[in-house]
Amino acid sequence: MSDDKSFYSTFFYIMGALAVGCVILIVLASNITSEVAEYKPEEVVVANIKPVGSVYVAGESEPEMAPTEQVAAAAAAPAASAEPRSGEVVYNTKCMSCHSTGVANAPKLGDAAAWAPRIAAGMDAMMANATNGLNAMPPKGLCMDCSNDELMAAIEHMVSNSQ
Ligand code: HEC
Numbered sequence: 001m002s003d004d005k006s007f008y009s010t011f012f013y014i015m016g017a018l019a020v021g022c023v024i025l026i027v028l029a030s031n032i033t034s035e036v037a038e039y040k041p042e043e044v045v046v047a048n049i050k051p052v053g054s055v056y057v058a059g060e061s062e063p064e065m066a067p068t069e070q071v072a073a074a075a076a077a078p079a080a081s082a083e084p085r086s087g088e089v090v091y092n093t094k095c096m097s098c099h100s101t102g103v104a105n106a107p108k109l110g111d112a113a114a115w116a117p118r119i120a121a122g123m124d125a126m127m128a129n130a131t132n133g134l135n136a137m138p139p140k141g142l143c144m145d146c147s148n149d150e151l152m153a154a155i156e157h158m159v160s161n162s163q
Helices: 002-036 041-049 065-076 087-099 112-121 123-132 148-160
Strands: none
Touching: 087 148, 112 123, 112 148, 123 148
16 A cells, blocks of 8 residues: 555656656747748848848939948948048148158158148148149048048148248
């Protein structure tokens, strides 16, 4: 008899454990499938296999960009299209290599004597020479992405520090 008793207690213990396990699995399964239900395989697959670029015909409404493409486009946008750089920044990054040391007779920043005749010729003349190049001075001082305003600001920065 005692064998029967221990058999049943063990049996119900195991059955109880299985029942609890079942409930846990059901809860887990419904949690998992509730997320899966929002998964739309076709949309995802179409988005994944679509070409990287799309043809945009002028006049048509611009294609909408996926959020990831917008991020990429923002990152790829040239810094030049942002705010114009100050004359000091342009000078420090583009012009300093020659104009701080006087390479190839470049008028040095702070060298009033070297700048005086150029200043006397006027801003327009200096701007034209800086844009087109003059002897060893390369066109635009090698700042190919400089706007006219940025180039002008860099010249003004040098001039105002060389009087
Ligand atoms: C590769 C060297 C080099 C770089 C880089 C350079 N310059 Fe020059 N620059 C020269 C030389 C050399 C001259 C003197 C030219 C001459 O009078 O024969 C000169 C002259 C000038 C003049 C005087 C022009 C005139 O009318 O007499 C200006 C203005 C000027 N540079 C602006 C700039 C600016 C702005 C930058 C940067 C965006 C720059 N340069 C970058 C070499 C350089």
